[in-house]
Amino acid sequence: MRVFGSNELLKDVLERDLCIGCGACMELCPYLKSHRGKTAMLFPCTLPEGRCHAYCPKVEVNLDDLSLKFFDTSYEGTPLGSYRYVKTARAGEKVDNGDFQAGGTVSALMSFALKKGYLDAAVLTDRKGILPVPRLVTNPEDVFTCSSSKYTAAPTLLACNQAIKKGYKRTGVVGTPCQVLALAQMRSNPMKEKDFTDPVGLVVGLFCTWALDFRAFEAFISEHVDVNKITKLDIPPPPAESMEVFAGDDKIEISLDEIRQLIPETCSYCIDMTSEFSDISVGVLEGRPDINTLIIRTERGKNIVDEAQEEGYLVVGEIPEENLEHLIWAAGNKKKKALIKGKQDGLLNISEEDKRAYLRVNTKTIEKIIA
Amino acid sequence: MSYLADNNEGVQHLLLGNEAIARGALEAGVKVATGYPGTPSSEIMESLSKVAHGRNMYVEWSINEKLAMEVAAAGSFARLRSMCVMKQNGVNVGSDFLLHLALTGTREGMVIIACEDPGAHSSINEGEARMFAGMLEIPLLEPGDFQELKDMVKWAFDLSEEIRNLVMVRSVTRLSHGSGNVKFGKLPEIDTNVDAGFQCDGFILDPDKGAMISMPVNHFHGRLQEKLKKAREIFEDCLFNTYNGVEKPELLIITSSACNLYCKEAIALLGVEDRVGLLKLGTTWPLPPELIKKNLSRTDNIFIVEEVLPIMEGNIKVLAAEMAPEIGVKNFYGKNAGNLPTSGELNPDLVLDALKTILSVEYEDMPESYKKKAQAVALTGAPNRELTFCPGCPHRASFWSIHGALKLDGRKGFVCGDIGCYGLGVLPTGFSTIKALHAMGSGIGVASGFGKLRQFGMDQAVVAVCGDSTFFHAGINGLLNAVHHSSDVTFIVLDNGGTAMTGFQPHPGLTVNAMGDEVPGLDIAAICGSLGIRVEIGDPFDLKGTQETLTELIQDKKGVKVLILRKNCALSPERKNKKDYEMHIDEGICLGENCGCNRLCTRIFRCPGLVWDQERKTSRIDEAICAGCGVCVDICPAEAIKKKEAA
Numbered sequence A: 001m002r003v004f005g006s007n008e009l010l011k012d013v014l015e016r017d018l019c020i021g022c023g024a025c026m027e028l029c030p031y032l033k034s035h036r037g038k039t040a041m042l043f044p045c046t047l048p049e050g051r052c053h054a055y056c057p058k059v060e061v062n063l064d065d066l067s068l069k070f071f072d073t074s075y076e077g078t079p080l081g082s083y084r085y086v087k088t089a090r091a092g093e094k095v096d097n098g099d100f101q102a103g104g105t106v107s108a109l110m111s112f113a114l115k116k117g118y119l120d121a122a123v124l125t126d127r128k129g130i131l132p133v134p135r136l137v138t139n140p141e142d143v144f145t146c147s148s149s150k151y152t153a154a155p156t157l158l159a160c161n162q163a164i165k166k167g168y169k170r171t172g173v174v175g176t177p178c179q180v181l182a183l184a185q186m187r188s189n190p191m192k193e194k195d196f197t198d199p200v201g202l203v204v205g206l207f208c209t210w211a212l213d214f215r216a217f218e219a220f221i222s223e224h225v226d227v228n229k230i231t232k233l234d235i236p237p238p239p240a241e242s243m244e245v246f247a248g249d250d251k252i253e254i255s256l257d258e259i260r261q262l263i264p265e266t267c268s269y270c271i272d273m274t275s276e277f278s279d280i281s282v283g284v285l286e287g288r289p290d291i292n293t294l295i296i297r298t299e300r301g302k303n304i305v306d307e308a309q310e311e312g313y314l315v316v317g318e319i320p321e322e323n324l325e326h327l328i329w330a331a332g333n334k335k336k337k338a339l340i341k342g343k344q345d346g347l348l349n350i351s352e353e354d355k356r357a358y359l360r361v362n363t364k365t366i367e368k369i370i371a
Numbered sequence B: 001m002s003y004l005a006d007n008n009e010g011v012q013h014l015l016l017g018n019e020a021i022a023r024g025a026l027e028a029g030v031k032v033a034t035g036y037p038g039t040p041s042s043e044i045m046e047s048l049s050k051v052a053h054g055r056n057m058y059v060e061w062s063i064n065e066k067l068a069m070e071v072a073a074a075g076s077f078a079r080l081r082s083m084c085v086m087k088q089n090g091v092n093v094g095s096d097f098l099l100h101l102a103l104t105g106t107r108e109g110m111v112i113i114a115c116e117d118p119g120a121h122s123s124i125n126e127g128e129a130r131m132f133a134g135m136l137e138i139p140l141l142e143p144g145d146f147q148e149l150k151d152m153v154k155w156a157f158d159l160s161e162e163i164r165n166l167v168m169v170r171s172v173t174r175l176s177h178g179s180g181n182v183k184f185g186k187l188p189e190i191d192t193n194v195d196a197g198f199q200c201d202g203f204i205l206d207p208d209k210g211a212m213i214s215m216p217v218n219h220f221h222g223r224l225q226e227k228l229k230k231a232r233e234i235f236e237d238c239l240f241n242t243y244n245g246v247e248k249p250e251l252l253i254i255t256s257s258a259c260n261l262y263c264k265e266a267i268a269l270l271g272v273e274d275r276v277g278l279l280k281l282g283t284t285w286p287l288p289p290e291l292i293k294k295n296l297s298r299t300d301n302i303f304i305v306e307e308v309l310p311i312m313e314g315n316i317k318v319l320a321a322e323m324a325p326e327i328g329v330k331n332f333y334g335k336n337a338g339n340l341p342t343s344g345e346l347n348p349d350l351v352l353d354a355l356k357t358i359l360s361v362e363y364e365d366m367p368e369s370y371k372k373k374a375q376a377v378a379l380t381g382a383p384n385r386e387l388t389f390c391p392g393c394p395h396r397a398s399f400w401s402i403h404g405a406l407k408l409d410g411r412k413g414f415v416c417g418d419i420g421c422y423g424l425g426v427l428p429t430g431f432s433t434i435k436a437l438h439a440m441g442s443g444i445g446v447a448s449g450f451g452k453l454r455q456f457g458m459d460q461a462v463v464a465v466c467g468d469s470t471f472f473h474a475g476i477n478g479l480l481n482a483v484h485h486s487s488d489v490t491f492i493v494l495d496n497g498g499t500a501m502t503g504f505q506p507h508p509g510l511t512v513n514a515m516g517d518e519v520p521g522l523d524i525a526a527i528c529g530s531l532g533i534r535v536e537i538g539d540p541f542d543l544k545g546t547q548e549t550l551t552e553l554i555q556d557k558k559g560v561k562v563l564i565l566r567k568n569c570a571l572s573p574e575r576k577n578k579k580d581y582e583m584h585i586d587e588g589i590c591l592g593e594n595c596g597c598n599r600l601c602t603r604i605f606r607c608p609g610l611v612w613d614q615e616r617k618t619s620r621i622d623e624a625i626c627a628g629c630g631v632c633v634d635i636c637p638a639e640a641i642k643k644k645e646a647a
């Protein structure tokens, strides 16, 4: 893995508009901060190598190195990444009904892990008005205050850096695939610190095909309603094709075509739909908005799911064949489109001295995916 | 009482040039003295304010130079000798009034003192107030040494009364801030029975009893030109125009002001007294033609030495051209011929180099090898000092927050500023936050314009800063313009409780005036509040609070928002030499150059009280320099900087 400093981060990510605002580079030092969805470098930092660059999921990400580290194999580019099995799930009877996005699997698992002491803190995404805000939670009950999806990209991972600074040793993190990728880099000790131990106790990755740019979204939505009055945003399952905005007593619908204009360019370079470097990945089961799709990738992911199921916190079921097929098709398609774009724009595997690549993957895999 | 009011005629005192000017005014019996602080002029008014009560004078730091001129003019109209003091660009500020005053004329003597700053030692311009004398058609006097500063200022009042118009006296930094022996003249009796009054019930065109109105302009303009003509006649025999040298020199130098001293030194060093004659002019506008003709006739080679622009050079050349049939065609040396630069300050070396070439003489002040050695030593010996805010300065903290807020906002916002210590916000000490810097009050003025450009697609955050004194000087106009036109700007008043840059002269925000009397102080927050806009008040040392408020104000895109950041200057009488906290850095915790800090305190924040220990790779507090303000505690990411309440 090639590590550079914040000047390169600025050039390669922020100035190229590749930043998704994941928060991985924040709360490490006084220089990088997020403000209303935008990442800002407050003062120049001169270090040639630093954690900001090392953790960022948008520059010099070496998928082979990460894959070797977490799954003992170089990156093969299969649509869903390495996994043990795919299931369906929803919160069990031990979990009170909540304002879940789908089946409540994520909230149920995080709350359970905290309760059982597998985790000492959880990094989640809450909201203030329509602004998504990172939250560090230690009380299992507080997990539910962060339920449901925020449709704009969030600097969630800054709360993970805070947790590490505060000395938590087993932090659980819920994040989108880009965040989970950043987390994977963080966990692989890129700065080669002595006495390094992985501070993350569980990674629950979300499925993701896009998130919105907060500022663009806010500006757009304020043309329709008073932003301060918005109580809820929702994207109902297909075939609705719209976003519902609840403000005061009003409910307005905005076509998803308009909303999609607000997706940042960087999402179209994103090759991961299912958070491939997580322990457990969770999405919505196609056609069943009340049930989740669940991908178990690691030993510890499997153990916690099993235990949560045994103790009534989670209900796990088999996934219908056509759902799995469609998931694989969708994830593969995202990967292929992103790689083609990355290649066209000359961002893959660049080896010139003064240029950094966005992604590094072995050429065999690239050819296989693009073919 | 101050030695300036020493009434022993003939006694000598070593005076600062500006004190000599003040003494000249006292000897002239000035009654009303006004001004606006500005280097290099401020000590004149400060000296006068000290003796104001004792000498039954009225001394006022006006809110700007235009007001100062207006107040002084009232004095003159009411039969009181008056004067008005400012730096070069101050004359610009008041020039609109002057244009009219020159036409109406004055009654009792009125003198304007313009202290200019060639080389811009403490200015951001090299303005030339001399041009105004030509434009306004008023006489210009330029003293050439310290004694003349006193004597010519005194004489300027007489001249003003003789021609019934104002007279401008020009000093420069090297004279105003240099010191020399001055022989005192007599002070007039302290007159406690002054009978001031403005007589205005006479015939409209009567200069003594009529109204002070410049109409009909034709009449008054003609009268103004008569006055100037009279001044020219007086100047023909003026004792402040002197010639030194042989009757028929090879080269005639014509000079004035501080250049007089440089020329004398250069002539002496070169030992060319028998080849060069020196005509020093004290009355540089209008030039007395007979005197000029007599001197130009001495030789065919003329070298004109003056600072910055070739103004006197041009005027002399006009006369020379007119006189050419009588005196012949002359060779001119000076600015236009390239012998001297047209910007920056002159010095004896520059004059000497030019003279060497013109006269083709050899001169080596020191052996070349010695010169090189000396330069090398000077380079290594001189500490590398950049301009920086003082330790404990509220501006560093303010700009820290402004810079941070603009970065967080992320729309490539910038700050428009103006003149005051906070102008250093253009440099790294202010995190290079100010990107447009112009005249007093121009920060909010220019910002007011930027804030109206949204309709053309401009979406950058626009911030203006201005000091408390500048707020009253001209900032308030810009604010009114911005509010009235609903410009989208954030206006930050950096209120440090005085006119700090020039030495804490009082301004309308304070409850004391130039003479130490109690006066009503004006509340900036209340003034802004009365405009119906959002006004916040903050403590710049509260970095977090200030940055939060600012980010919010900057992102609130509609209209004018004001933030007043209040904290006394670190050098103010209230704070100087008083530490709030004992500071200390825990070297065990300090992250130094590691990822996680990279010397934020000593590389970016850079208060002079923080030093980087290269050997131990930690930052340290320099106890001798640290002002104990405690602000750096809140910037350290590792909580390594500790503060303890000072005993």
Ligand SMILES: Cc1cc2nc3c(=O)[nH]c(=O)nc-3n(C[C@H](O)[C@H](O)[C@H](O)COP(=O)(O)OP(=O)(O)OC[C@H]3O[C@@H](n4cnc5c(N)ncnc54)[C@H](O)[C@@H]3O)c2cc1C
Binding pocket: A099, A100, A101, A102, A103, A104, A105, A106, A107, A108, A123, A124, A125, A126, A132, A146, A147, A148, A149, A150, A151, A152, A153, A154, A156, A174, A175, A176, A206, A207, A208, A209, A210, A211, A212, A282, A283, A284, A285, A292
């Ligand atoms: C931006 C975004 C895009 C998504 N796109 C898809 C998709 O295309 N297909 C699909 O199947 N699933 C997608 N999901 C995942 C899905 O919507 C649900 O989050 C997931 O199915 C879990 O459901 P749940 O009921 O278990 O979640 P809940 O129990 O309601 O918990 C939701 C969790 O998501 C976290 N979260 C919310 N917003 C964000 C955010 N902006 N960034 C990071 N974490 C957040 C919260 O911390 C919370 O823990 C997306 C999620 C997000 C945030």
Ligand code: SF4
Binding pocket: A005, A006, A028, A029, A030, A031, A032, A045, A046, A047, A049, A050, A051, A052, A053, B594, B595, B596, B597, B598
């Ligand atoms: S290199 Fe380290 S200190 Fe510098 S900006 Fe990056 S994270 Fe911060």
Ligand code: SF4
Binding pocket: A009, A013, A014, A018, A019, A020, A021, A022, A023, A024, A025, A026, A039, A052, A055, A056, A057, A058, A182
């Ligand atoms: S780490 Fe995340 S927030 Fe930081 S630059 Fe990279 S994408 Fe942006």
Ligand code: SF4
Binding pocket: A020, A153, A176, A177, A178, A179, A208, A209, A210, A211, A266, A267, A268, A270, A271, A272
């Ligand atoms: S599409 Fe990729 S980059 Fe965009 S938010 Fe989702 S995971 Fe992040």
Ligand code: SF4
Binding pocket: B585, B589, B590, B591, B592, B593, B597, B598, B599, B600, B601, B602, B618, B619, B635, B636, B637, B638, B639, B640, B641
């Ligand atoms: S800011 Fe704090 S950690 Fe960084 S160098 Fe200064 S004292 Fe050390």
